[in-house]
Amino acid sequence: MTEPLLSVRGLTVEFPTRHGILTAVEDIDLDIMPGEVLGMVGESGAGKSMTGNAIIGLIEPPGRIARGEVLLKGQRIDNLPPDEMRAIRGRRIGMIFQDPLTSLNPLYRISDQLVETIRTHLPLSRDAALKRAIGLLDDVGIPDAARRIDDYPHQFSGGMRQRVVIALALCAEPDLVIADEPTTALDVSVQAQIIEVMKQLCAERGAAILLVTHDMGVIAETADRVAVMYAGRIAEIGPVRDVIKHAMHPYTAGLMGAIPRLGENLDRLSQIPGAMPRLSAIPQGCAFNPRCPRVMDRCRVDRPGLLEPVPGRRVACWLYPEEAQA
Amino acid sequence: MSSQDMTPAPAPGTPAPVAPPRPTGRLRRMLDSDIFYSWKRSPVTVIATFTALFLILMALMAPLIAPHDPFNPASLNLMDGFTPPASASAFSDNWFLMGADNQGRDVLSTIMYGSRVSLFVGFMATLFAVVMGMGLGLAAGYNGGMIDAVIMRVADIQLSFPAILIALLIFGVARGVIPANQQESMAIWVLILAIGLSNWAQFARTVRGATMVEREKDYVAAARIMGVHPVLILLRHILPNVLGPVLVIGTIGLALAIIEEATLSFLGVGVPPTQPSLGTLIRIGQQYLFSGEWWILFFPAMTLILLALSVNLLGDWLRDALNPKLR
Amino acid sequence: MSGPLLDVRNLSRRFDVSKPWLNRKIEGLERLYVKAVDDVSFTVNRGETFALVGESGSGKSTIARLIVGLLKPTAGEIFFDGQSLAKGLNGAEARRLRRRFQMIFQDPLASLNPRWRVTDIIAEPLRVFEGGMADRERRLRVGELLTLVGLSPEDGVKFPHQFSGGQRQRIAIARALAARPEFIVCDEPTSALDVSVQAQILNLMKDLQREFGLTYVFISHNLQVVRHMSDQIGVLYLGRLAEVNSAAGLFAAPRHPYTRMLLDAVPDIEMTGRGRRKVEGEIPSPLSPPPGCTFHPRCPLANDRCRREVPHLRAGVACHAVEEGRVPA
Numbered sequence: 001m002t003e004p005l006l007s008v009r010g011l012t013v014e015f016p017t018r019h020g021i022l023t024a025v026e027d028i029d030l031d032i033m034p035g036e037v038l039g040m041v042g043e044s045g046a047g048k049s050m051t052g053n054a055i056i057g058l059i060e061p062p063g064r065i066a067r068g069e070v071l072l073k074g075q076r077i078d079n080l081p082p083d084e085m086r087a088i089r090g091r092r093i094g095m096i097f098q099d100p101l102t103s104l105n106p107l108y109r110i111s112d113q114l115v116e117t118i119r120t121h122l123p124l125s126r127d128a129a130l131k132r133a134i135g136l137l138d139d140v141g142i143p144d145a146a147r148r149i150d151d152y153p154h155q156f157s158g159g160m161r162q163r164v165v166i167a168l169a170l171c172a173e174p175d176l177v178i179a180d181e182p183t184t185a186l187d188v189s190v191q192a193q194i195i196e197v198m199k200q201l202c203a204e205r206g207a208a209i210l211l212v213t214h215d216m217g218v219i220a221e222t223a224d225r226v227a228v229m230y231a232g233r234i235a236e237i238g239p240v241r242d243v244i245k246h247a248m249h250p251y252t253a254g255l256m257g258a259i260p261r262l263g264e265n266l267d268r269l270s271q272i273p274g275a276m277p278r279l280s281a282i283p284q285g286c287a288f289n290p291r292c293p294r295v296m297d298r299c300r301v302d303r304p305g306l307l308e309p310v311p312g313r314r315v316a317c318w319l320y321p322e323e324a325q326a
Numbered sequence: 327m328s329s330q331d332m333t334p335a336p337a338p339g340t341p342a343p344v345a346p347p348r349p350t351g352r353l354r355r356m357l358d359s360d361i362f363y364s365w366k367r368s369p370v371t372v373i374a375t376f377t378a379l380f381l382i383l384m385a386l387m388a389p390l391i392a393p394h395d396p397f398n399p400a401s402l403n404l405m406d407g408f409t410p411p412a413s414a415s416a417f418s419d420n421w422f423l424m425g426a427d428n429q430g431r432d433v434l435s436t437i438m439y440g441s442r443v444s445l446f447v448g449f450m451a452t453l454f455a456v457v458m459g460m461g462l463g464l465a466a467g468y469n470g471g472m473i474d475a476v477i478m479r480v481a482d483i484q485l486s487f488p489a490i491l492i493a494l495l496i497f498g499v500a501r502g503v504i505p506a507n508q509q510e511s512m513a514i515w516v517l518i519l520a521i522g523l524s525n526w527a528q529f530a531r532t533v534r535g536a537t538m539v540e541r542e543k544d545y546v547a548a549a550r551i552m553g554v555h556p557v558l559i560l561l562r563h564i565l566p567n568v569l570g571p572v573l574v575i576g577t578i579g580l581a582l583a584i585i586e587e588a589t590l591s592f593l594g595v596g597v598p599p600t601q602p603s604l605g606t607l608i609r610i611g612q613q614y615l616f617s618g619e620w621w622i623l624f625f626p627a628m629t630l631i632l633l634a635l636s637v638n639l640l641g642d643w644l645r646d647a648l649n650p651k652l653r
Numbered sequence: 654m655s656g657p658l659l660d661v662r663n664l665s666r667r668f669d670v671s672k673p674w675l676n677r678k679i680e681g682l683e684r685l686y687v688k689a690v691d692d693v694s695f696t697v698n699r700g701e702t703f704a705l706v707g708e709s710g711s712g713k714s715t716i717a718r719l720i721v722g723l724l725k726p727t728a729g730e731i732f733f734d735g736q737s738l739a740k741g742l743n744g745a746e747a748r749r750l751r752r753r754f755q756m757i758f759q760d761p762l763a764s765l766n767p768r769w770r771v772t773d774i775i776a777e778p779l780r781v782f783e784g785g786m787a788d789r790e791r792r793l794r795v796g797e798l799l800t801l802v803g804l805s806p807e808d809g810v811k812f813p814h815q816f817s818g819g820q821r822q823r824i825a826i827a828r829a830l831a832a833r834p835e836f837i838v839c840d841e842p843t844s845a846l847d848v849s850v851q852a853q854i855l856n857l858m859k860d861l862q863r864e865f866g867l868t869y870v871f872i873s874h875n876l877q878v879v880r881h882m883s884d885q886i887g888v889l890y891l892g893r894l895a896e897v898n899s900a901a902g903l904f905a906a907p908r909h910p911y912t913r914m915l916l917d918a919v920p921d922i923e924m925t926g927r928g929r930r931k932v933e934g935e936i937p938s939p940l941s942p943p944p945g946c947t948f949h950p951r952c953p954l955a956n957d958r959c960r961r962e963v964p965h966l967r968a969g970v971a972c973h974a975v976e977e978g979r980v981p982a
Contacts (some may be wrong), residue, residue, distance in 0.1 A: 018363060043847035044818075159935050187708035188874065189932045192918040196931070214847065217920025244922070258852035260881035262904060262919055268859065269852040269881065275817045276847075345792035346772045346799065346809020544764035548828070551721045552781045553751045566768040 003074065004031035005175055005208050006055070010068035011078075013047075013054050015279075022279040024050045024063065025232045029306060032176065037199065037209040039223030039240065041216055043255075045276050047232035052178050052212045054078075056093055057085040073175070091121040094169030094207070096198070098181035100161035103168060104153040110137075110164055111149040114171055121172035136167040140197050159190035166198055170205065177202055180212045195222055216259060220244055228252045231277055231287035234306060238313035248315040251288045286318070294319060364647045374639035381633050385441035393423070394432035396439060397600070406430030408614075411621045425621035427610060433621060436607055437629050443603035444633070447517055448584035454522030455583075456576050459529025464560050464568070466530065467537025478534065481527035489582075490589055492524040497595050513598045521586050525579055532575055536568035570648045577641035581634045588630055604630045657696035657732075658836060658868050659703075659720070664729035666690040666715055670940070687939050689715040691892040692729070694966065697885070699835075702862070702869040704879040704900070706915075707889030710939045713872045716889075717840045720870060721756045733836070752782045755829040759841035761821035765813040771824055772809035775799070778832040798827040802857060819850035826857065836868045843878060855882060876919050880904055888912050891939060891947040893963075896970045908970045908980065910952045946973065954979055 013025040025047040032038045042048040053059055055070050057078065070078040077088055089095065097103055105113060114133035118124060124132065130149075137145035140163040153161055162182060169177050182198065183191040199222055202209050211222055219226050220240060227237040228249065236249040247253040257270035274291045277283060283290055289299040298318050309320035365371055384391070395401055405417035411425040411433075420426075424433040466477040484492060500516040501509065540546060541564065549559050584604075590596035591605025599606065604626050611623030667686040671677060677684070690712040697703040705713045718724045720731055722738060731738040736750060755778070758764035765774050775795045779786055786794075796806035802823040813821055822842060829837055842858070843851040855878065861867060873879050879886060879900070886903045888896045888911065896909040907913045917929040934951040937943055946964050949955035954974040964971040974980050 043849060157935050157938075187936065188876070189708060189914060189918045190935055192920075192932045195920075215920070216848070217922045220922045221920045255849055258849045259922060260852075260855070260877040261923065262877055262880055262916070263923060268856050271852040271856055272849040273853075275819055275850060344796040344800070344806040345789065346796050346806045544758040544760065545766040547718075547723055547758070548756065548764055548825075549777065550723060551751070551754075551756050552778055552832075553748060554777075554781055563766055567766070 002033060005034045005036075005073060006032040006210075007071040007074075008051075008055065008068070009071070011051065011054055011065065011070065012067040013050055013059060013063055014066040015063045019280060023066075023232060023282070024279055025054060027305075028068070028234060030227055030234065030237060032208050032210060034175065035203070035206045035208055036225065037202070037211060037223045039219035039226040040210060040212045040229060041214065041219050041226055042229035043214060043276055045231075045278070046229040048212045048214075048229045049180050050232075051229070052180050052210060055210070056089050056095065056178060057082070058089075087121075090117060090174070091172045092174050092176065094172070094174040094177040096162070096165050096169050096177060096179040096182045098184050100158070100165045100185075101153065103165045104161065106153050109150050109152055110156075114149070114164075114168060117168055118171045133167070133171065136171055137164070139201055140164070140167045140170075141193070142167075158186055159194060162186065162194050163197060166194075166201065170201055170207070173205060174207055176208045176210065178210045178212070181214070182211070183218060184213070184215070191218070198222075216244070216255065228255070231282050232279070233287060233316060234314075235288070235317070236313075236315045237306070238310075238315075242313060248309070248313065248320065249288075249317050250292045250294050250319070254291075254293075286316070361647050365643070368643055370639060371643040374636040374643070377632055377636040378640060381441060381629065381636070382445060384438055385445050388435075388438035388442050392432075392435040392438045394420070394435040396431040396435045403430050408619050410619075411625075424625045425619075427607075427622045428614065428619075433607075433625050436602060437604070437626055440602050440604045440607050440626060441629060441633065443514070443597055443601055444584050444587055444605070444630070447514065447521065447587045447597070447603065448580055450518045451521035451525065451583045451587070452576060452580045454518060455525035455579060456529055456572060458522065459526035459531075460533050460565075460568075460572060462526070463530040463533025464537050464564065467534035468541055468556065468560055468564065470538075474534070477530065481530050484524075484527045485531075489521075489524040490586060493520040493586060493590060494593075494595065496520040496523055497590065510598050510600075513596075514601065517587060517590065517596055520590070521583050524586070525583060528575060528579070529572060532571050533568050536571055537564055540564045540567050574641055574645040574648060577644055578638055581637040581641065584630070584637070585634050604633075656699065658699045658734055659697040659870065660732040661696070661716075661720070662694050662730045662732070664690055664693045664716065664719060664731065665727050666712075666719055666724060667727050685940070688892050688942070689939065690719065690726075692965075693887075693889075693892075693894050694729075695885075695887050695894065695897055697868060697870060699868055700862075700866050701884040702871050702882050704871040704873060704883035704886045705889055706873055706876060706879045706886060708874055708915075708936055710891060710936055711889035712892040713874075713889050714840055715892075717756070717838045717870065717872050721754060721838050722751075748782070752778075752832050753834050754836040754838065755832070755834040756838045756840065757822070757825050757829050757842045760845050761818060761825045762813060764825050765821060765828075767813055769812070770809065771799070771811055771813065774813070774824060775809070775828045775831055778828060782832040794831070795827075798831055799824075801830070801861075802827045803853075817850075818846050819853055822846065822850075822854050823857070826854075826861070830861065830865070833865070835866070836870075838870045838872070840872045841874070842871075844873070844875070851878070858882070876915060888915070891936065891942055893947065894966055894971060895948065896972075897966065898969050908975050909972050910954055910974065910980070911948050914951070946971075 008028050008030045011025060011028040012023065015022045015024055028051055030038070040048045040051065054065055059065065065078055069076055072088070072092060077085065095103070111130060111133060114136065115126060115129045118129040118132055134145050134149055137149055142148055142160060142163055156164060179198065183194050186194060195218060198209070211219065213219060223240050225238060226240045226243050228235045228243065228251065230251050235251050236243060236247070243252060244256065247256055254270065254272035258272060260269055272291050277287060285301050285303055286299040289295045292299065296318060304316045304318050306314040306316050307320055307322055308314045403418050403420070406420055406426045408428065409422050409426040411423065414421040422432050426432055427436065462477050466474040497516060497520045500519070504512050504516070546559060546563055549563055587596060587603060588605030588608065591603045592609045594609065596605055597603050607626035608623060608630065611626060615623050665688070667688045669684065670687050671684040672682060676682070693716060695703065705716060707713045715724065719726050733750060733754065772792065772795050775798055776791050779791050779794060795809055799806050799808055804820060804823055813824065816824065843854050846854060862869060871879065871882050883900045886898060886900050887894050888909065890911050895911045896903065903912065904916070907916055914932055918932050937947065937950065943950050945960045945962055949959040952959065958973050962973065964973050967976060
C-alpha cells in the first residue's frame, strides 16, 4: 500500500471567545492518497472549510490549531513558520476558492499573476514562465489563450475566471489541490464544465484534490471517497458510491433523503428535524443525537469516535460494532 | 441556540392560539451587552466617558456648585482682578482655585457657566443638523432622481466651503435681518442656526448612502408589496436602520460644533459678552497671555480641549463598536 | 373555480444601464438598455405551482418583481384574477388586490427588518390590511402563525438575528401568510439554505399550499427543487421563455435544446452513469445578446435561420429546430 500524500491526525481548531473556547473542528483524522479526489461535504457550520484552511495554515486569529498534526508526504506542516508555509502553498498545495476574486488581483493582468506565481515557485525565465502560463490557460479551456492572457480578471466571465484560478492553482505542479466550494457561485451549466476541467487536469498531472463543498451532487460526480462532516467532526468517511447508496451514519442517510431528485417526484421529502447546533451549544455525546431518528441512551452520553465496521468505511456512530469485522 | 431549532415542521391543523409574550427589558439589556463589553475593554473610552460626564455634570450644576456667581455684579470686586490660581485676593477674603480674570471673576466659575453655554449651543446645533440632514438624506436616498441630485449638489457645494465660513455668512445675514433691540436675546439662537446649517451636509450624505443600501433590501420590498406608504416605510423601516452611523457622526459632530462655537465666540461674533462661552473666555484670556496672567487663557482652553477630545474619543469608539466588521 | 389566477401576456422589461448623462455626452455614447425580460407569456392556474427556472441573466427574478408590482413593465400586461396589475395599483381596489398576493424572498435575513421584533414583522400585513384589528386579536393571530410555520409563540419577542436561516425563512413565510393571501411569489426561497433545511421549508410550503389552497409562482435555478415543487415549468434563457411544459412532461421529454443541456448539466447524484452530452459555451452577456435565437451560439442544432430569426413560443417551445423537426429523439 502506498503512503498517503496527506495525513491529518486529530486535527482540532479552536476559537477563544469571551463566552469560552469554541471548537470549530474536532479530532479530524483523514488520509489523501496520491492522485485521489477526496470530497468533504457538510452543511454550513459543519467545519469543512475550516478543516481545509487549517491544512494549509490559513486559520484567522484568534482561531488556532489546538491539537493534532498535518503531514504532507510524512513531513509535518502544521507547525512550520509562516514563510515556509507560504512556500508550500502554491508550490505543493494549490488552492481554489469559491470566489475567484479572492485569488485574482483585479489590478494586475492575468499574465502578470500567472508568471509571478510560476517564477516564485519554479526556476524559470520570464519567457519560459509566460509560455507555460499560456499553455496552462489553453489546458483549462480558455479560447485564444495567447491573446487573452494580457486581459484583466474583470474582462472574464465568472466561469472563465474560475478556469484562470484553476490554472493558477496548478501552475507549480502541486501534489494536492484544495478546492473550497469551487463551483458554488456558478450557474449549473458552467459548474459542469468547471468540475470536468478540474478533474481532468488534476488526473493528468497526478495531483490529488481535497474538494470541499455542500453539494452532494458535485461530490458524486467528482470524488473517489467522501468525508461527511457534522458539527466540526467527521460523521462518516468512505468510497463515494458506498456512502451515497448505503449511508451508514443516520445523518448521511437523512441528508441523502432530503435532496430532491430529478428522476422521481415524491410528495414529501424526508427531512431531518431541527438544524445543526451552533458551536456554542454542541450537545453532549454524539452531536447529532437530538436530531437522530435512531438515537439510543448511549448517544446522549458518549461521543462516538470513528470506527471501521466495514473495511474502508469509517463511521462515528454507536449503531455499529466497535471492532472491525475484517 | 434557541430551543426552537428542534421543532419539526408543523402538522397542518389548528393549534390553540397563543399570543407571543410582550417584550421584556432584559432582552434589551442582553442585546446591549456586546457594546458594554467593548466599552469595558477600552480604558481610553472609559476615561473619556467619565471625563465627558464630569464636564457635562459640572456645566449642568454650575449654579449649584460654582464657588462664585461670575455674573452677579454685586459679588464682583474689581480689586480681585488678576489674582493668581490657588491663592486669596490681596484685597478681599475671596480665594480662587484657578485664579481670577481681569474683572475679578473666578475663572473656575466662569468655566462652569461657560461650558453650559458651549454645551447648550453644541447640542442644539448638532440636533438641528441631525434632524435636517437626516430628513434630507432620507428623502434623497429613497427617492433618487431629481430630488437626490438637487439635495446632494447643495450639500456638495456646502461641503466645499469651510463650515466656519458658512456659519459666519449665516451669522452676518441674521445680524442684518434681526432688529437691533432683539439681537442680544436672539444671538444664541442665531448661533445655533448658523452652526447647525453649516453641518447638516455630512449627515445628509451619510444618511443618503445608508438609505440607498437599505432601500434595496427585501424587507423594504416586502413592505412595498403590501402597499405601505413611502413615508411610513422611511420612518418605520429605514430610519431605525440608518441611526447607527448617525449616532457615530453625531457624536463627532458634537465635538466639532463645540469647537465651531468656540471659534465664532473667539472671533467675537458668537454669544453676547453677558453670556460668555468657553470661546469668549479664551478670547478674553489671550489678551493677557503675554503679560504673565496665563491662567485666564489656560484653564478655559484646557477645558475646551478636554471636552472636545473626550467627546471625539467616544465617537471613535462608538464607530468601532457599531461596526460589525471590526467585531 | 379553476382557470388561470395569473395571466402574464407579452411581458417585457428593459433596464437603462447607460452611463451618466455627462459621460455619455463627453464620450459620445448612446443610451444603453438591457432587455431583462422579453415578450414572456404564461398562465398560472389556481392552486397550482408554476415554476420559472433559469440561470443568471435569465430574468426570472425580474419577472417575480414585475408580478408583485415592485417593477413596472416596459410592455405587456399582467392579469390577476382578471384584473390588470400592470396599470399601476392605486386606491381601495388596489388594497383589496394587494391583500391577495405576497412574496417570499431568497435571503431571509435581508427580507426581515433587523430592528423589528418577530411579532411586529409578522403583524405588519395585519396592520396594513386589517387596521381595525384589536391588539390582542392581532397578537393571537401572530402566535397562531408562528405555530403554523413550526415556531413557537415565545419566539415573537426575539429579533431576526437570533434565529437560524431556516427559522428566518419560516418567519418570512408566516408574514406572507398573515393576511391570508391566495397567491405567493417565491423567489429562490431555499437557495440560501442547507439541503436538510431546504427539505423542511419545501415540505412546509407544500403543506401550506394544500391547507390553504395557495397558488405559487416558484422561481429557482435548481432543477431538482423545481421538479419537486411544481406542476408547470417555464424555462427561461436570456429573458425569453424557451419552453413551457408540465413538470412531468418537461423532465420526461425535454424538447428545447437548452432544456436538454440544463438537464444534462445537473450532477448525477444517483450515480446511474446516465449518458450525458457535454455542456457547450457560456451564457452570453445580456448587454449584447446574439441575434436571432439567443441560444444559437451554444446550440448543436443551430442553422442560418436560428442565427437570423427569433423563435416564438409555439405549442410550448420556442425553437426553429423543434418546429422543423430537426431534433433527434
